[in-house]
Amino acid sequence: MTLSEGKEILRDSSRLWWQNTKDFWRRFRKHPLAVLGLVILIIYILMAIFAPFIAPHDPNKQSISNRLLPPMAFEGGTSEYPLGTDYLGRDILSRIIYGSRVSLLVGVISIAISVFVGFVLGAIAGYYRGFFDTVLSRFSELLMAFPFLIFTIFVMAILGPGFWNLIVALTFKAWVEFFRLVRGEIMSEMTKEYIEAARALGRSSKEIITLEIVPNIFHSVLVLATLRMGYMIITEASLSFLGIGVPPRIPAWGTMVADGRDYILNAWWISTLPGLAIVILVLSINLFGEGLRDVLDPRLKKD
Amino acid sequence: MKKIKVLERILATIPLMLGVAILVFVFMRMLPGDPVDIMMGDSLATEAEMSMIRESMGLDEPFGSQLLSFLGGILKGDLGNSYMFNAPVKDVILRALPATIELALAAIVIALLLGVPIGILSAVKRNSWLDRITMGWAFLGISMPAFWLGLVLIILFGVNWGLLPTQGRLDHFVELKTITGIYTLDSILTGNLEAFKSSVRHLLLPGFTLGANLMAIVARVVRSSMIEVLEQDYVTLARAKGLVEWAVVTKHALRNALIPVITVVGLQVGVLLGGNMIVEQVFSWPGLGRLVVDAIYGRDYPLVQGAVMLYALTFVVANLIVDILYTNLNPKIEL
Amino acid sequence: MRFRYPVLLTTLVVILMVGLLVGGCGNSTEQTGADGKTLSIVIDSIPDRKAEADAIAGYLREIGVDAEVRVWEWNTLRESILAGERQVYTSDWGSATFDPYDLAVPKLKTDDRGNFSFYSNSEVDALLMQGSTGFTEEARYEAYVQAQQLIHEDAPWIFGYYKDSIEAASIKVQNWEPSMDTRINLHNVALTEGDTIVVGLRSDKILTLDPANYRDRETETVIRNIYDGLVTRTPDGEVVPELAKSWTNPEPTVYEFVLRDDVYFHNGQKMTADDVVFTFERIMAPDGIDGMPSPRLGLLGPLESVEKIDDYQVRFTLSESFPVFLQLLVHTQIVPKDYVEEVGAKGLAENPVGTGPYKYVSGRLDDQIVLERFDGYYGGSPDLKKSGKEPVKKVIFKNMPEPSTRVSALLAGEVHIIQMVPEDLAPRLEADPRVNVMTAEGTRVYGLEFNTAKEPFDDVRVRQAINYAVNWDEILTELYQGRAHRLSTAFLPSGFGYDPDLEPYSYNPEKAKELLREAGYRVND
Amino acid sequence: MLLDVKDLRVQFPSSRGLVKAVNGLTLSANKGEILGIVGESGSGKSMSLLSMLRLVPKPGEIVSGEINFNGDNLLKKSDREMRMLRGKDISMVFQDPMTTLNPVFPVGEQIREALRIHGLIKGERKWFFSDRKDRERERVLELMAEVGIPSPDLRYLEYPHQFSGGMQQRALIAIALAGEPQLLLADEPTTALDVTIQAQILELLNRINEEHGTTIILVTHDLGVAAEFTHRMVVMYAGLVLEQGPTRTLVEEPAHPYTQGLLNSIPRIEDRRKKIEAIPGTVPDLINMPPGCPFHQRCKYAKRECIGTELEMIEVDKGHQVRCILYT
Numbered sequence A: 001m002t003l004s005e006g007k008e009i010l011r012d013s014s015r016l017w018w019q020n021t022k023d024f025w026r027r028f029r030k031h032p033l034a035v036l037g038l039v040i041l042i043i044y045i046l047m048a049i050f051a052p053f054i055a056p057h058d059p060n061k062q063s064i065s066n067r068l069l070p071p072m073a074f075e076g077g078t079s080e081y082p083l084g085t086d087y088l089g090r091d092i093l094s095r096i097i098y099g100s101r102v103s104l105l106v107g108v109i110s111i112a113i114s115v116f117v118g119f120v121l122g123a124i125a126g127y128y129r130g131f132f133d134t135v136l137s138r139f140s141e142l143l144m145a146f147p148f149l150i151f152t153i154f155v156m157a158i159l160g161p162g163f164w165n166l167i168v169a170l171t172f173k174a175w176v177e178f179f180r181l182v183r184g185e186i187m188s189e190m191t192k193e194y195i196e197a198a199r200a201l202g203r204s205s206k207e208i209i210t211l212e213i214v215p216n217i218f219h220s221v222l223v224l225a226t227l228r229m230g231y232m233i234i235t236e237a238s239l240s241f242l243g244i245g246v247p248p249r250i251p252a253w254g255t256m257v258a259d260g261r262d263y264i265l266n267a268w269w270i271s272t273l274p275g276l277a278i279v280i281l282v283l284s285i286n287l288f289g290e291g292l293r294d295v296l297d298p299r300l301k302k303d
Numbered sequence B: 001m002k003k004i005k006v007l008e009r010i011l012a013t014i015p016l017m018l019g020v021a022i023l024v025f026v027f028m029r030m031l032p033g034d035p036v037d038i039m040m041g042d043s044l045a046t047e048a049e050m051s052m053i054r055e056s057m058g059l060d061e062p063f064g065s066q067l068l069s070f071l072g073g074i075l076k077g078d079l080g081n082s083y084m085f086n087a088p089v090k091d092v093i094l095r096a097l098p099a100t101i102e103l104a105l106a107a108i109v110i111a112l113l114l115g116v117p118i119g120i121l122s123a124v125k126r127n128s129w130l131d132r133i134t135m136g137w138a139f140l141g142i143s144m145p146a147f148w149l150g151l152v153l154i155i156l157f158g159v160n161w162g163l164l165p166t167q168g169r170l171d172h173f174v175e176l177k178t179i180t181g182i183y184t185l186d187s188i189l190t191g192n193l194e195a196f197k198s199s200v201r202h203l204l205l206p207g208f209t210l211g212a213n214l215m216a217i218v219a220r221v222v223r224s225s226m227i228e229v230l231e232q233d234y235v236t237l238a239r240a241k242g243l244v245e246w247a248v249v250t251k252h253a254l255r256n257a258l259i260p261v262i263t264v265v266g267l268q269v270g271v272l273l274g275g276n277m278i279v280e281q282v283f284s285w286p287g288l289g290r291l292v293v294d295a296i297y298g299r300d301y302p303l304v305q306g307a308v309m310l311y312a313l314t315f316v317v318a319n320l321i322v323d324i325l326y327t328n329l330n331p332k333i334e335l
Numbered sequence C: 001m002r003f004r005y006p007v008l009l010t011t012l013v014v015i016l017m018v019g020l021l022v023g024g025c026g027n028s029t030e031q032t033g034a035d036g037k038t039l040s041i042v043i044d045s046i047p048d049r050k051a052e053a054d055a056i057a058g059y060l061r062e063i064g065v066d067a068e069v070r071v072w073e074w075n076t077l078r079e080s081i082l083a084g085e086r087q088v089y090t091s092d093w094g095s096a097t098f099d100p101y102d103l104a105v106p107k108l109k110t111d112d113r114g115n116f117s118f119y120s121n122s123e124v125d126a127l128l129m130q131g132s133t134g135f136t137e138e139a140r141y142e143a144y145v146q147a148q149q150l151i152h153e154d155a156p157w158i159f160g161y162y163k164d165s166i167e168a169a170s171i172k173v174q175n176w177e178p179s180m181d182t183r184i185n186l187h188n189v190a191l192t193e194g195d196t197i198v199v200g201l202r203s204d205k206i207l208t209l210d211p212a213n214y215r216d217r218e219t220e221t222v223i224r225n226i227y228d229g230l231v232t233r234t235p236d237g238e239v240v241p242e243l244a245k246s247w248t249n250p251e252p253t254v255y256e257f258v259l260r261d262d263v264y265f266h267n268g269q270k271m272t273a274d275d276v277v278f279t280f281e282r283i284m285a286p287d288g289i290d291g292m293p294s295p296r297l298g299l300l301g302p303l304e305s306v307e308k309i310d311d312y313q314v315r316f317t318l319s320e321s322f323p324v325f326l327q328l329l330v331h332t333q334i335v336p337k338d339y340v341e342e343v344g345a346k347g348l349a350e351n352p353v354g355t356g357p358y359k360y361v362s363g364r365l366d367d368q369i370v371l372e373r374f375d376g377y378y379g380g381s382p383d384l385k386k387s388g389k390e391p392v393k394k395v396i397f398k399n400m401p402e403p404s405t406r407v408s409a410l411l412a413g414e415v416h417i418i419q420m421v422p423e424d425l426a427p428r429l430e431a432d433p434r435v436n437v438m439t440a441e442g443t444r445v446y447g448l449e450f451n452t453a454k455e456p457f458d459d460v461r462v463r464q465a466i467n468y469a470v471n472w473d474e475i476l477t478e479l480y481q482g483r484a485h486r487l488s489t490a491f492l493p494s495g496f497g498y499d500p501d502l503e504p505y506s507y508n509p510e511k512a513k514e515l516l517r518e519a520g521y522r523v524n525d
Numbered sequence D: 001m002l003l004d005v006k007d008l009r010v011q012f013p014s015s016r017g018l019v020k021a022v023n024g025l026t027l028s029a030n031k032g033e034i035l036g037i038v039g040e041s042g043s044g045k046s047m048s049l050l051s052m053l054r055l056v057p058k059p060g061e062i063v064s065g066e067i068n069f070n071g072d073n074l075l076k077k078s079d080r081e082m083r084m085l086r087g088k089d090i091s092m093v094f095q096d097p098m099t100t101l102n103p104v105f106p107v108g109e110q111i112r113e114a115l116r117i118h119g120l121i122k123g124e125r126k127w128f129f130s131d132r133k134d135r136e137r138e139r140v141l142e143l144m145a146e147v148g149i150p151s152p153d154l155r156y157l158e159y160p161h162q163f164s165g166g167m168q169q170r171a172l173i174a175i176a177l178a179g180e181p182q183l184l185l186a187d188e189p190t191t192a193l194d195v196t197i198q199a200q201i202l203e204l205l206n207r208i209n210e211e212h213g214t215t216i217i218l219v220t221h222d223l224g225v226a227a228e229f230t231h232r233m234v235v236m237y238a239g240l241v242l243e244q245g246p247t248r249t250l251v252e253e254p255a256h257p258y259t260q261g262l263l264n265s266i267p268r269i270e271d272r273r274k275k276i277e278a279i280p281g282t283v284p285d286l287i288n289m290p291p292g293c294p295f296h297q298r299c300k301y302a303k304r305e306c307i308g309t310e311l312e313m314i315e316v317d318k319g320h321q322v323r324c325i326l327y328t
Helices: A001-011 A017-029 A032-051 A092-128 A130-144 A147-160 A165-188 A195-200 A205-242 A255-261 A271-296 B002-030 B035-039 B047-056 B063-075 B089-124 B128-142 B148-161 B183-189 B193-230 B231-240 B247-283 B288-297 B301-329 C004-026 C048-064 C074-082 C103-110 C122-133 C135-154 C218-228 C274-285 C327-329 C337-350 C403-411 C424-431 C460-469 C471-481 C509-518 D045-052 D081-087 D108-115 D132-146 D165-177 D197-213 D223-229 D247-252 D257-264
Strands: C039-043 C066-071 C088-094 C159-172 C196-203 C231-232 C239-241 C244-251 C254-259 C303-310 C313-318 C358-363 C368-373 C392-397 C435-450 C484-486 D003-014 D015-027 D034-038 D061-069 D092-095 D183-187 D215-220 D232-237 D241-244 D314-317 D321-324
Touching: A001 A032, A017 A032, A017 A271, A017 B035, A017 C244, A032 A092, A032 A271, A092 A130, A092 A165, A092 A255, A092 A271, A130 A165, A130 B002, A147 A165, A147 A205, A147 B002, A147 B247, A147 B288, A147 B301, A165 A205, A205 A255, A205 B148, A205 B247, A255 A271, A255 B148, A255 C403, A271 B128, A271 B148, B002 B063, B002 B301, B035 C231, B089 B128, B089 B183, B089 B193, B089 B247, B089 B288, B089 C460, B128 B193, B148 B193, B148 B247, B148 C403, B183 B193, B183 C239, B193 B247, B231 B247, B231 D092, B247 B288, B288 B301, C039 C048, C039 C484, C048 C066, C048 C088, C048 C435, C048 C460, C048 C471, C048 C509, C103 C122, C103 C135, C122 C135, C135 C313, C135 C460, C159 C403, C159 C424, C159 C460, C196 C218, C196 C337, C196 C403, C218 C358, C218 C368, C218 C509, C231 C327, C239 C244, C239 C327, C254 C274, C274 C303, C274 C313, C274 C337, C327 C358, C358 C392, C460 C509, C471 C484, C471 D045, D003 D045, D015 D034, D015 D045, D015 D232, D034 D045, D034 D223, D045 D061, D045 D183, D045 D215, D081 D165, D092 D165, D108 D132, D108 D165, D132 D165, D183 D197, D197 D223, D215 D223, D223 D247, D232 D247, D232 D257, D241 D247, D241 D257
Parallel strands: C039 C066, C039 C088, C196 C392, D034 D215, D034 D232, D092 D183, D183 D215
Antiparallel strands: C088 C435, C159 C435, C159 C484, C231 C239, C244 C254, C254 C313, C303 C313, C358 C368, C368 C392, D003 D015, D003 D061, D232 D241, D241 D321, D314 D321
């Protein structure tokens, strides 16, 4: 490990960024499914942001006289309510469009916080070890012993329904996985030569973490994050289904599926369609995550 | 040497369970709403009566002593009395537990029965149309929320085609003497064919709903580990020995490929336990999952504590079993 | 690590998106308050009536009231209502005697057992008392009409409706029709195919099998098939003899019954006057049920004493004339004296012994109760239509709280009779040839009660405004397919004292807004 | 003639084009002989062996040519017939013993399986139990002793990871011997082992050849090993045979420039003074193979004609052929 080699390793990481992105895109394009996933994801995001302009009706506006209308394609359906109406005559299409906000927001924010918390604690525990690491690992083991859903139901019962309560309930358990991943990755990275190279060049441990280790393990964290986001969205929907997720006034897919439960005999679409929206979103995120995994981390590559 | 290591692992779970107990205890105390009020829902008890009951349940003692009595109780196996059923928590849980176990086992069996063969097939016939379809389905499997899949199955099988029962564990017109509480097992033990048929039919839809997610994961893991194993030298040796292809795949390759599957299934047990709360709710399956949800609402402290402790215990035990299974399946690794 | 920059790029995009989303969805929920305060209320509802509560909340939001719906399990809600914590909540009350005595009186008299709205109007109290104990029919009718007028003005409730009770039975079931008091009477029912009839009840558990220790319609259905009473009721509500052969009413406060001498209990013991006296004394005694008072005391009205004249004659004396007494008597079933003294109330509840057509076999209160035909049955009341066919051998009462489960079970042939078919599903059943759908005029009043003791519903203008704001006609035609009918107050047309000329509150959003503005609240213009 | 391979071609479709792993191989092995196949890695040696057992891994396939074993062409045989052959008449020993034994089965059992598959050991019926299993166990213990595994009864139930590299190779040889094969294919059996063990394994193979008369095809890139242990030698390069003949003659007077280059790159004990020369350049890309001699870019005597003209094997002297323009 000569000095020149050390310098070479450090220089390598600052290649021109747009060349870097073009390279990433060229490899990513080779995964058609992953691209499809990304496209659907972008459609959902646009749908969520521009919901007020796209949605044909106000999601909460009731019109009791047009209640339980089937989707347009089925007889009895009208084009005014393309996907039909629910038991209060609210337009299902508009509610699905607005519902995407809750799911996307919950998915993204809860993952973002979990990654952040998991990262910081994981980095500290992984790099400095000692007392701090044992305490955190024991605590994370303790949290792991709880099945995810029961834990979130517990927290929601304490905090009561609410958007930010939901975020807290989800992140309270989700950060553990990222903590263990980051801690594990840091410990394995520490053994690699480029750490000694950086130390040999007089880098402080803080710099080493932020400049060297973090970028390298960021890949596997990002991959896990995308895959866990789907799980978060499903958990949020499950909680709303049980009636303890998002408060009823905000249109959320989980509550919509629950609303339709009493009407599965004569109005199957009330439950099925919002559920379908969840499946397609989570599917697209998983496909995108899978593609990301193949491109970013050949190590994690499954065939 | 191996025995001591196993003992160590078991002993290590004790502090973990203690931690879980304390965490559950603290959580329950943070729940808003006073259990006594809710419990007394029916009769118009006066304030004096309420406080008298609160004393009998030890709710007015300082937090610390409540915790100690609770932990002491666990050691003696007494988890206190459930408010909703005013019966010992132990009995209430034992009455509801077999249903949950039966459902979880059904889910695992369905997941493995479908997941493993699919995984093998798509590994052996890699990149064929079969592989793409199965992996596409597996992908869908992990993207579907259980409650939605459950409802769709009810709509299709229950309502439209009326093929499969969608509620409860047994047809009304069937009587079954319960021994263990696991209906399929009891019907075999008591030789009651009709009850067996009915209980299996009732297990199919909820079992598949709960197992779908696990099946997808198992299929993907089996496929990727089979692909890796099929490229190993010892598989070529097996072929060079003159073994017929399916023997090579099922005997030599599968045995090695299943090792990672065990760990995956073990980890998924936790998800399974959590998941069955939703499935039990959708299929009105009288198990522990549904009980816990109602108990949390009814602020039934002891019942929730008992149930969650049990969930955590099964989760930890499952991980332990996975480790033990892992070692004797893979001789290279000492526990 | 060659792709550091695209990775940082994606996280940047994510954060931007989150900001936009939070911003976007942020502004659509808060309403900016102009002059005066906005009336914000929480409507509490039981699961069955969530759709109705949501609809009402929708109407209120249209006129500017910030209404939110919260769904509760009934016991938890009831306890919170009685503690005075709630604002407005769904409530329903059934009458068994086709008389305001067990409907309007308990619901609207000050501090009476059913008065969840804490409504108190001394003038109304006096009129109700006069109504229930007046000497002549005309005087009682006049008093009730005036009471209705006042109640309507005070509007302690959002006055609602009564529903046709829709029940459905498989075509295999013969000689059965739903009765107005929604009790399912299987005394003379027969099956064209099979010998076991399964009934799907709307409850999630039967309270008990001791006929003196419950107040719940579904439990009464099961009990009235195990135990018989002195008198019973035909499907359209007329009182007819059962264990009693005949009765005379020598004075307004005295009734004398002649009992049948051919009646046996399920344990083979013969029924005599002693059992009848014991049954009533057990209910009247403060410690009659293993030391606890019987909740059915209220169903005996002003009964003072029951004496045995001879083995098959009994005399009932009341403290005041009470025309409704016979209707009440239908709800008391006779228990075997020696058996109960031997095993106590707990023993009776676990292994019931009665005189009814079916004897108890096995069951779990929160699952299903299995009964078997009692061969020694004396044949039941002569006035009930007989099927002339071989009676059913086995009866199973199964708890099926989920309406959609009950309907799909009936369609799948797993169940023969189901109770309380939801209005949305009725057309689906009517379309199915294998099923008969029958309706009987309901005897249950549905509405939403205000907590008149607490702000904001202590102000009568606000209560009236809410009544004007709700479009009940649309709810009843759409949500309940026209199978529910408006009520002006808490009096049933099938009951005594109903004033047909009193118009219910019309749907008049403008008047509602006017009243709210008067009361100082901001409304949508 | 036990084995006669004619113009064998094996090709692999890959994203960058068609890889011609074996490009018209022609060779033959006589009964009781040890034939050496020598060449740099990537010259198609291993692939030739695998194709003899028709075990070419997917997506590769045998495109053309004949493999005659005892007179009949293996390519024409059905899968079932091929299976009867594998592990009985022809068996194979692999390069890396550490990964060739199945890690989850005891070694003894893996050897017994070889017997079991072809039902080589018959057992009498004792009441309703057959003692076949015990007899097979005894045979395995004999085999283990024969290949030099110490205290076989103790080590029968041990797992592969409890065996050293050498021991694992011996176990593999025991597996190959189980069916008393006529032909033993050894794919670089000693490469993964250190020198001392290497000599023992080769000594073992030699003893098997002498005692059982098993014909052995030994594939190696180590010319020294080939020179010492084989009777005849074939030099392969880029899927093609460049020279073949008795080992003695090839070592003393190599005809083909490539063989000379190989020999010059081995340090000799006797003439310490001679400088070792490496052959310049690397093995050519197997995808776009120009016709003619594949060695021409690295050959000292390369002429223009070397490219383009398909060369045949020319008999230089008895049993010694070479494919080079110098001798046409």
